[in-house]
Amino acid sequence: MQNQDKVPDDIKLKLYELMKKTRATEDRIIALYRQGQIMGGVYTGRGIEATTVASALALEKQDYLFPIHRDLGAHLAKGQSVLNILLQYLGRGNSLTKGKDSGIHVSDTHLNIIGNVSHLGAMIPVAVGAGLGKKMQGEKVVALNFIGEGGSNVGDFHEGLNFAAVQKAPFVLVIENNQYAYSTPTHKSFVVEKLSDRAKGYGIPGHHIDGTDALEVYRVVKRAIERARRGEGPSLIECKSLRLVGHSAHDDASYMDKKLLERWRAKEPIGKLEKKLIEEGLLNEEKIKEIEERITTEIEDATQKALDSPMPKPEWATEGVYAE
């Protein structure tokens, strides 16, 4: 049924470009990390771009996005600029957190993006609350939050989803099941076949989908968002993929199952969508080149601007602990 919803052509092309941009930006971030320009941790979304980009693109402007550490694609899909992301990673004084927090731990209230803490599951109740808070004020805003299959084992997953279900909160939780929690494979984290089955425990809909298929993710997440917007309550969506690299840029992923990697590399999300869009006549070599040039230009400009940006002043460390 869900597969019968048609994803508009312009959305298909947006998904493709955003996924390409996500990967190219992450490539640049890794290069800056290896050059010693970025001092903190780098966690990429290699292999899960379809999940992060398509979920966030399914949101409306007024909706809240609560991304986690691998979700650069979601930030970009909600409208964040590559420049702001690079300024964050480089800890510059003109970054959105003024150097106070790292990487994509970043909020942008103009885009309704609320950044995460490293205790990822702790964002679930907060995201539920953001949706509820708008509902209390009579606004039809939906909050979408991501969690990994690893993070789905913390208590806040249970408390947050149960609370959301009881209150019929306008909330969508997307599980990025990328099969490794740092080095821990799924069989050491849980024994259910599908994490989406946990939805039954809360009396809410659960969906298990291919997290490498951007169009399917877009369709299913969009439906869950609209359901939430109608006041029918939260949904849980498990997007299965595989993290195609290590946990972070310093992790060689030697512990990963090689056969599993091979199998999922064949399902790599960007190439898969590209192939489909070429078949549909929406993309050709020329158009791909045009998109790549646009992305390269943005990233080059952003990199230069970010590197030329000033560091924060040391005493800024003491500012903003309390609100006025």
Add this chain to the structure above:
Amino acid sequence: MAERTYLQAINDALREEMERDSRVYLLGEDIGPYGGAFKVTKGLYELFGEERVIDTPISESAIIGVAIGTAIAGMRPVAEIQFADFITCGFNQIVTNAATMHYRFDIAVPLVIRTPSGGGIHGGPFHSKNPEAWFVHQPGLKVVAPATPYDAKGLLKSAIRDNNPVLYFEHKYLYRRIKEDLPEDEEVLVPLGQAKVCREGADVSIITYGWMVHICLEVAEKFAAEQGVEIEVIDLRTLQPLDRDAVLSSVAKTNRVVIVHEDNLTGGVGGEIAALISEQAFEMLDAPIKRVASLDTPTPYSPILEAYYLPDAEKISKAVSEVIAF
């Protein structure tokens, strides 16, 4: 003026703030038709309805996390944690999310967490805790602990209007034991961060807060009557931010200090106050600083054990006598 108990003063503050500002709402366990485990929210459900007095599942982390989310979205939540002991289940939300949100993201979290704390009611290890020091230690939080009905009302109203997360520790021993005439035709507001001189004196300063204020005042009267010693009693009222000036002014006046709190000694707020005085007023001291606090054990249940564990007039008097005799 109307005579109000400490508990009624809290209820009045909640009602008045909910009437004043439609963004103020309550959430917590059993706070709706039941009126809360101690009946602090009694009658508010009937006045404001289930959308503004929300009964929640037993999920302290979600109560606080959801409250944070609604605050981000423009509401002004007042969350109740049924006993301060259970705040541990929501600890991560408070120190990780609420306390750092403004520092990192410039997003204010106007959140009040009310919770009944303290012993003296034979609640045993899990219904008696005074966990304030954990939160005083975390930058980004404010912490208040009222001792009187006036302050209970005035501090709660200020906490609700504050744009930061505020931990509001209400002492359950005081709920129905103390009464005070409160003004009816003017607003009761007590600013956060200001201590109060409850009793003036030139000989010894007792710095304290919460339930202990009342015991310290008894001790002070006894010393005045029996020995002509005038004790100054400072009620901190707010523990973060601490009214350093009030502490230092009193030390400058009396040169002798006893710090009293019901929380156990090690790592308690008293250590921080002693350090402040040592760093900034060492030359003014005529005697070493004394601390009186609960023992460094979990709170025991049996009344005999609990009385031995808690600070009392005798222990406080002994400490006062020692700083005088030094």
